[in-house]
Structures are given as C-alpha cells and as structure tokens.
Amino acid sequence: MSSWFRPLPRSVTRPLSLLILAAWVGVMGVLVHRSYAQGAGNLATDLARYGSSAQWRGVYYRGEKLGFTVSQTVPLKADAGGEDEGFELQEDGQLQMSLLGAHTFTRLRTTARVNRRFELQSFEFALDPGTGPITVAGEVHDRALTISIATGGGTRTETRTLAERPMLALNLVRRLADTGLKPGARHRWTVFDPATLRNAPVTVNVGEREVVRGAAAPIPAFRVEMEFTGLKTTAWITDTGEIVREESPLGFITVRETPEQARALAVSGRMRRDLLESAAVVPTIETRTPPLPPIDDPRNVRLLRMRVEGADLSSPDLQGTGQRISGDIVEILDAETIAAGPAMDDLTPYLKPEPLIESDDPDIRAAAETAVGGAASPRARAEALTRYVNATVQKKPTVSLPSAREVLRTKIGDCNEHTALFVAMSRAVGLPSRIAVGVAYVRGAFYYHAWPEVYIDEGANRGYWLPVDPTFNQFPADATHFRLARGGLDKQAAILPLIGNVRMSIVDLEVVQGSTPVLVGGEAAAAAAAIADVRQPRPSRWCLPCFLGGGQ
Template sequence: MTFFKPLPRSITRPVSAVFVIAWIVSMAVLVKRSYIDASAANLATDLARYGSSAEWRGVYYRGEKIGFTVSQTVPSEDGFELQEDGRLQMSLLGATTPAALHTTARVDSNFALRSFEFSLDPGTGPVVVRGRVDPSASASGARLIIDITSAGNTRTETRQLSGPPVLSQNFSRLLAGGRLTAGSRQQWTIFDPATLRNQPVTVDIGGRELVRNTGERPIPAFRVDMEYQGLRTTSWITDTGDVMREESPLGLITVREDADSAQRLSVPARVQTDLLEASAVVPIMRQRIDEPRDVRFLRLELDGADLSNADLQGSNQAVRGSTIELTDPQALRPGPADRDLDEYLKPEPFIESDAPEIHAE
C-alpha cells in the first residue's frame, strides 16, 4: 500500500536545485570563516607589533606587485631582536594561496646571532624552524641546534659550522659595522633557514649611489653585489645597515615603501603563474620534443651558470665545461652501485626517509 504518491519532476527538480545551492552557500561561508577570515585576523595580529619605526617593503615580480615585507629592530636586555613578517601571493607548485613568512632573530649588541625562529605557511600549515647557537662551542667553529616542526612532528639535529652563523636579517647590520668599504671583496657564509643550508657568499662592495624610491627623497647607499651558487643579487645598503632596495636575476625586486603602499596588493592574472614555471630555463632548439620518453640522448649548452659542482656528474649525466650531456637511463648497462649511495638515503629535515610510514610502504 502506498501512502504517499511521488511528486512530479516539475516540483522535485527545483527543490533539489534549491538544496544544492543552499549546500554550496553553506560550504562557502564555512570556508570563508575558517580560512579567509582566520587568515586576515592572524595577519592583523602579526602586523600589530610593528611600530612607526618599522621598515616596509613592496615585493615585485617583473614589475608587478606580489607582496610585501615589514621588519623592525627591537632592543632587548643584552642585544636586539630582529623581527620580520611577509606576505607573498604567487602560485608555486599549483598552490595559489598567499604564503606567510615570519622570522625572528635574536642577536647580541654586535649583531652576532644567538637564536632564531623561522616559519613558512603556504596555506596548508606552517613549517617552523627554530635554531640556537651553542655558546659552549669552540672558538674555531660554531654549533647550531635546529628544531624543525611540521605537521605536529618535531625533528632535532645539530650542525657543526666553520664560523658563527649569519642570517640575511643581521647580515646588513654586520656589514654596517665597519665593513662597508667601497671596492672591497669579502667572503661570508650565510645560513638560510628555508633550506637549512650554510653556503659561502662572495660580496663585492661598490660605491655610494643615490637610491630613489617612490615617496622618498633620494638616499645614498652602498651598492652590494652578492654571488651565491652562481646567482648574483644586488642590494643597496645604507651606513646604518638599512636595505633600501634589492634585485635578483629572477626578476624579484624589493623596494622600501610606506606602510599603506606596501600593503596595497593588486596582483594581475598574468602574474599569478607558477614561480617555478616562470623562472625555468627554456632552451632554444631547432626542433620540438613532443615525446620526451623517445629521447635517447640530449646535449645542452648552458652559459652564465657555475657547473663545477661535482654533484652534477652522474651515471647518465656528464658535464664538460658549459655542456651538459644526458643519456636515457634505459641505455645504461648494469654495474656496481656507488659507494656513497647510503649518504644520499639518510633522512633530512624535509625528507624524512626514516619515518615509520615510509618504511611501512
């Protein structure tokens, strides 16, 4: 026996559409409250600590605004605390959520690093790196203790460095301490918390130049060229260690601005492209490669890059001067494994090869 007769489609279809639309609206409100509003609230909280003496900078990529940074130096009992926050809006590996960066460096009265905290949140959860310099290390070197926290898990490791670690946040202040000598060439080692690498940097100090930023009077600053792993960047640093402008070969430029101008973001659609894709080296070829799997041998000529690193030599890759030759691995003949293979299988801060989840696979 049927108590209720089925409703006609002329009624059920509009009702179903109303329910679907209501569900979509509810999900949109939930996402807005959980992510967008929460992100805006966190941003306001982070920026509230910066006072009138803070330095704001706009970040541009190939002439278009993609973000901003703000920094300040706060005196402490036994030195200073260097604070910096930043927001960047650019696609990276398919993610278009604005990335948030935060760095706090604690230094002594001579701006020598004591500890730091760095976090990077691409919108999927922050990766936090905390480091502290072991004061009991010998005078010939420095010991850096690092804690890396990601997805609720913390890994601790110790790095033995050849000298006191230097971050980009205190580097300009160290230069201003009597090292801004025009015409000099200096060798530094700078630690990058984002990659956890301590790399040598060649620094060339140029003469004073007038830097003209929008809304500011021209300010004299030293031109500082830095070469890092074959890439050359240029900064303009004042006598007091303030960075007026920075330029990189990838087209990224940071310029000092007032607070309102720096936070004014208007990212056009053509800039919202993948950063890795936009910075890729596209070779000039006589013919297209429509099917990469059919390529058995490839020879490239690469100018303007340092190819002397021994890691570039491999079983199917050979480097001779500025020429790189790649051979299809299918053409390789079996042979003994490399003796140092275990070195490359060890766990790293961002590659947890010893995690139980990986061993269980």
C-alpha cells in the same frame, strides 16, 4: 645524537635577502585555495608587534605587486651589570601569487636574538603556505647549535658542533653600515648559512652614492652589490643601514614604502604569465638536412644531445646515470641502456631517514611493504613503488617543504611531494635512493622538475643508479630529464641563479616510435594495472614549473 640529520634546507631559513625566497616561491607556482580575508585576519595579529620605527617594504615582480615585508630591531633589557643583553631582530612578510587562475598567500615570520656583537643566540623561522606552518628553531651555546624542525607530522631535533661561533646574515646590512659605507670598498665576510649548518662567505662591493626614490621622496643611498652562495643582489643602502631598494634575478625587487602602501596587494593576469615563462627554458633546434625530428612524446627519445650555455657544467653531479658532459655539450641516453658497474663502496647515506624523508616512520614502512607486495628483485620493487606513488598522490601543485609523512597523509602534491614520498618509501624497504633536480621537457619547453634515482643491486657486487619519475609514471624516466644537481633544498638552491640565464640548443636527437602509455593519477589500486603494462588511452602529460623541495 642520531646521524640522520642533514643540513637544513635553505628555503626554510632566513636567506640573505627575502628576494631570493620570493624567487624560489614564485618559480614553484602554487594552487592553494585560501581567501585574502582569512590571510589578512591572521597576519594582522602578528603585525601588531611592529612600532613606528619599523621598516616596511613592498615586494614586486616585473612591476607587479607580489607582497611585503616589515622588520625592526628591538633592544633587549639590560642585564644585572647594566649592559644591554643584545637585540631581537624581527621580520614578517607575506607573498601572494597567481597561477593557473588561483591565488595563494604565503606567510613568513622570523625572530632572531643576537648579543651586542650581533652574534646569533637563537632564532625561530616559520613558513606557512596556507596548509599549515613549517617551523625551524635554533639555539646557540658557544659553538654548539641545536636545531628543531617542526611539521604537521612531528618534530626532529639535533645538536651539531660548528667550526666557529655562527654570525647572522639577517644583520649583514647593519654590520656594513657600522663599518662605514665607502665607495670602492670590498668586504668578504663569513655568515652562518643554515642551509649547510656552517659559515659561508658573502662578498660585498660598495659603489657610489645614488639618489633612489623612496616611499615619499628621493633618498641618497649607496649602491651595494652582494653575492652569497652564487646568488647576486643589488641594494641601495643609507648611511644608517636602511635598505631603500633591492633587486635580484628574475625581476624581483623590494622598495621602501609606507605601511599602507606595502600592505596593498593585487595580482594581475600578466604576472601569472610572466611566472610561467620565467620558469621555462625554450630550446632552439639546430638546422640540419634532413631536419631533426620533433619531440612529440618525450618517452620516445632515445638520445638527446644539447648545447647548454649560461650554466656551470663542471659539477660531478652532472656526470653519469645516463648523462655525459663534454665542454658545453650535454648528452642524455635512454635510461634503459644504463649498464651495471662495480657496486658503490658505501650506500648507507641513501638508506638513512632525514628530517623530511621519514623512511623510519611506521606508516611509511607499512605503505612501502604494501606497495612492493610480492615483487622480489630490486628493479621490480622500484617499479612497484613508482606506480604506487603515481597512483596514490593526487596531482596538485603546492608551495611547501614536502615531508614524506605528510604527503602519505594528505596524498596531494606535485613533483616535490611525489619524489619525497618515493625516496622515503624506497629507503624503508632497503632500496638506496636520492633526489635529482633539473629540467624535463614538456610541450615545447624544459621546466624545472624533481625526480628520484634508485640504486638497482644486480648481485655479484654490481649495480647501477636508475632515474625514475613517479610524477609522470615513468619507469625509467625518459631521456629529456636533464639533471643539474642532486640532493635536498640546500643543493637545489644552487640552480636558482640559472633561471632566466640558461640557453639550450638541441644539436642531435634520436627518436623511436612506440612506447608505454603514461598513467597519471588514479587510485592506488590502479598501480597493479600500470605494473602489468596494460595499454590504455594516453592522457596528456601533466607538469607544472616547479623549483624543488625535499631531502637528499
């Protein structure tokens, strides 16, 4: 099989808890014009498969109704020997949000088949943000896993061999109930993590039995703390494995409800403000004499030094490419000061196509060649691509998994789509590139953001990685871009636990007045003027809190 296939993004697979996906979608924010009548009509057909034993739950964000889920376990018919073949696990859900005055309805559907030991046999997962579903399907044969990812642009498939036969996270609570819920019990199991195509550990701590309010009456249930890939949830589970209530970071909860209660949806203006505030990190500024200058324009920042608390700064991804970490101090330098060093030994991973970075697509290649035109040097070609992507993609926040091929077709998206398209086009013309995720400063706060890093080969076996930002039309990206991780959604999900927990304090700041204007949006033809550095009136810098998608 081809080697382009990378670990699946965690956000297109069934997470340990739907609350994790709810948090991811909520922080991203959306602007999808789709009416409730359209969403409800299609969803009603899917929900017809659920019987009277199905479990319905409402999903809430800080007391506001966000959506619902419904799930059930269906025994499969007996085989020739009279034994049950196993079970089919089914789950559907709908999440609704309001941001910038617009509503969106995102639908999720999961079907998984397991044997009598609840080992995974096959699964299908679909995420539809209202612009068309992205579907992930997989089949297990012994330790071989065949996975297909289908988007509007086509389907990619590969078979991988795992170290051991995968188990299913979807059935974790059922397995916990089968072992017997005992206060003080601690379990550490391995479950299949589709984000990395390998098994990953989950830690479960069983607490005391408590009385929790259910749909109609209080219900006794055990308090259970779970941690999976750094994400923590608290659930109240009955002896039979029913989740009565579940809580996760950022104020998201699910509660057992009647079908009528679960499907009653409404979004308030207060929820909209909460989502925006949750996605932002407002820094404090250290008191000094003379005082530190304000960040009126992030492009004028030449050095930013911050104290960062509530985040693990030990990852190698945080060092280099204009960033230095010393203890809890983060120093970000103007990318123009990055100097070339010895060339990397192997840049092949940053030139290969991936499921959502389709650099081998003929249309991507043709657009990339057009964008770079007569630019000769790697740096000039990288700048041409930055200007082209900025001028080509209309700035509209979306909630989807950004396929570069789809972005080129629709020419719509936010930082996720800009970055995915840039990385695919860059690789298509032989420029190694990768995705960086973190935060960027916008009007008084740091917002979660994505941008590319492109490798500039200076010859003589020397080169350097350069951060650029096609969303903001910055070449290179300004010094308020604080990188927290590199890679696709599997890596980006690792920063989700930081939301609401990170604290930043600016301890030093150097600002130089005067910079190149930012050109936002426009037709592709405007890219030439941007490259020529034609000074024009400066529009406001556009940004939306986004929790990020894309490939590595």
